[in-house]
Amino acid sequence: MIRFENVSFSYEKGRPVLSDISFEIKEGEAVGLIGANGAGKSTLMKIMLGLLPAEGSVTVDGLQMSKENLREIRRKLGLVMQDSDDQMFMPTVFEDVIFGPVNYGLTREEAEKRADEVLGSLGITHLKHAYNHKLSGGEKRMAAIAAVLAMDPVYLLMDEPTSALDPANRRLIINTVRALPGAKIIASHDLDMIWDCADRVILLSGGRIAADGPADTVLRDKALLEANRMELPLGLQRR
Amino acid sequence: MADIERAARELREMDELARQGSPVHALHPLAKLAVTVAYILFTLSFGRYSIGALFPMILYPAFMFSLSGISPLDCARKLRVMLVMVCAVGLFDPLLNRQIMLSLGSLNVSYGTVSMITLMLKGVFCLSASFILAATTPIDSICGALRMIRVPDLIVRLLLLTFRYVSVMVDEVAVMTTAYKLRAPGQKGIHISAWGSFLGQLLLRSMDRAQDLYDAMLLRGFRGEFPYADMKKAGAGDAVFVLVCLLCFIFLRTVNVGDMVGGLIV
Numbered sequence A: 001m002i003r004f005e006n007v008s009f010s011y012e013k014g015r016p017v018l019s020d021i022s023f024e025i026k027e028g029e030a031v032g033l034i035g036a037n038g039a040g041k042s043t044l045m046k047i048m049l050g051l052l053p054a055e056g057s058v059t060v061d062g063l064q065m066s067k068e069n070l071r072e073i074r075r076k077l078g079l080v081m082q083d084s085d086d087q088m089f090m091p092t093v094f095e096d097v098i099f100g101p102v103n104y105g106l107t108r109e110e111a112e113k114r115a116d117e118v119l120g121s122l123g124i125t126h127l128k129h130a131y132n133h134k135l136s137g138g139e140k141r142m143a144a145i146a147a148v149l150a151m152d153p154v155y156l157l158m159d160e161p162t163s164a165l166d167p168a169n170r171r172l173i174i175n176t177v178r179a180l181p182g183a184k185i186i187a188s189h190d191l192d193m194i195w196d197c198a199d200r201v202i203l204l205s206g207g208r209i210a211a212d213g214p215a216d217t218v219l220r221d222k223a224l225l226e227a228n229r230m231e232l233p234l235g236l237q238r239r
Numbered sequence B: 001m002a003d004i005e006r007a008a009r010e011l012r013e014m015d016e017l018a019r020q021g022s023p024v025h026a027l028h029p030l031a032k033l034a035v036t037v038a039y040i041l042f043t044l045s046f047g048r049y050s051i052g053a054l055f056p057m058i059l060y061p062a063f064m065f066s067l068s069g070i071s072p073l074d075c076a077r078k079l080r081v082m083l084v085m086v087c088a089v090g091l092f093d094p095l096l097n098r099q100i101m102l103s104l105g106s107l108n109v110s111y112g113t114v115s116m117i118t119l120m121l122k123g124v125f126c127l128s129a130s131f132i133l134a135a136t137t138p139i140d141s142i143c144g145a146l147r148m149i150r151v152p153d154l155i156v157r158l159l160l161l162t163f164r165y166v167s168v169m170v171d172e173v174a175v176m177t178t179a180y181k182l183r184a185p186g187q188k189g190i191h192i193s194a195w196g197s198f199l200g201q202l203l204l205r206s207m208d209r210a211q212d213l214y215d216a217m218l219l220r221g222f223r224g225e226f227p228y229a230d231m232k233k234a235g236a237g238d239a240v241f242v243l244v245c246l247l248c249f250i251f252l253r254t255v256n257v258g259d260m261v262g263g264l265i266v
Ligand SMILES: Nc1ncnc2c1ncn2[C@@H]1O[C@H](COP(=O)(O)OP(=O)(O)OP(=O)(O)O)[C@@H](O)[C@H]1O
Pocket: A011, A012, A017, A035, A036, A037, A038, A039, A040, A041, A042, A043, A044
């Protein structure tokens, strides 16, 4: 379980980005994290990963966020970044995918086996030896997902997984994410994607949690969404 | 400015070169690193005027170019800026030292000219040797090799991040110059009045990206070690390579092959 208790954070003094946030995410839950631009979605994820130091208490599976626990906590969380270019730092897809597993103690052979499995399950075996800088946006996003899945995270964190993708690739990512087992936390403005992928939705606004409930309730609340610069998912509008 | 985009592409091409297969690529990174360092030290140790003795040192890069299948022209093209800088180092020697060293027929060659040429040769040789190392060995493997010989973690980390940072920065320059050009049609380069803000922006943007990149590495378990780097297997071939190279360097350094050959001809 990921637990935030009274977490506050600001980049600059006097301008809190998150204030007094508390929530819990259980193993196996699929949670959508929504909110307008600048609401603090990415910041929240970085705090969860221990990339930013926040006030309050953050625990992951009982491990308190601290320097000693950092490695173990990060092992449980896999982040697919907003910008795949920053995530794919090795020159080829294969090297990128084995990077995490080998750093966490697998041999190269074991890691290669893991890589083959993951690439196969995502249907991108043909990209194994491709150079990252020659991939299209959609291919790169799939490769980034593969690199994270290869680490076998307990909780999968995705920051805007469908941004900058064409409709076909967007659909591909949505279907991929839907099919993944395990806990998922997805930050996005793409409410249609959240509708498809999440059971529960947390809405951030002005540094606080404005709503936290079943997707079916939050995403149907037209007034609430509009007050937060969002619209009903398209799938729910035609009625 | 297509130049900058070309630079970005060329950096990426280094990664591709480093992943090809050739006998040189197959050598252990540590072996290549050791030989490269030795080569540079030997080359730099030649005297200012020992042009004849120095020249045979060209054998090593020449041999390695042909063995690795990497084109010396490609090397010269990628290193053009550095080559110019290295060659510029000795440019004033001929002016400072005009004393005649030797006469070839009617051509008088001064000490200054000889030392200039020697300096240039040294520069070109050392750059070529470093290029060969970089073009046949992925950066992570070089870093792994450095860690094996106990170079401090911090220094190796810095080397790796600098390498990554340079490509991020070149990318950002490309994006920003394109954005600038689109809004300043018909203008050559970037107007001097915009340089300050341009550089400031560049620094901020590339530092942000570098931070994200480093975060991405940390999140996937990076701790300054390189178990993921392709280190090949060290074998007898590596030992032979190091040994033969070192013996050759020592031979070329102690026996003046240039003069010997010259003596045979005259
Ligand atoms: N490195 C930083 N330094 C200072 N302020 C920052 C930094 N990063 C983000 N912020 C500010 O923090 C707030 C939250 O940013 P964050 O990136 O978390 O929002 P977000 O919900 O992910 O937005 P988006 O939907 O645009 O990705 C914004 O007001 C932003 O300006």
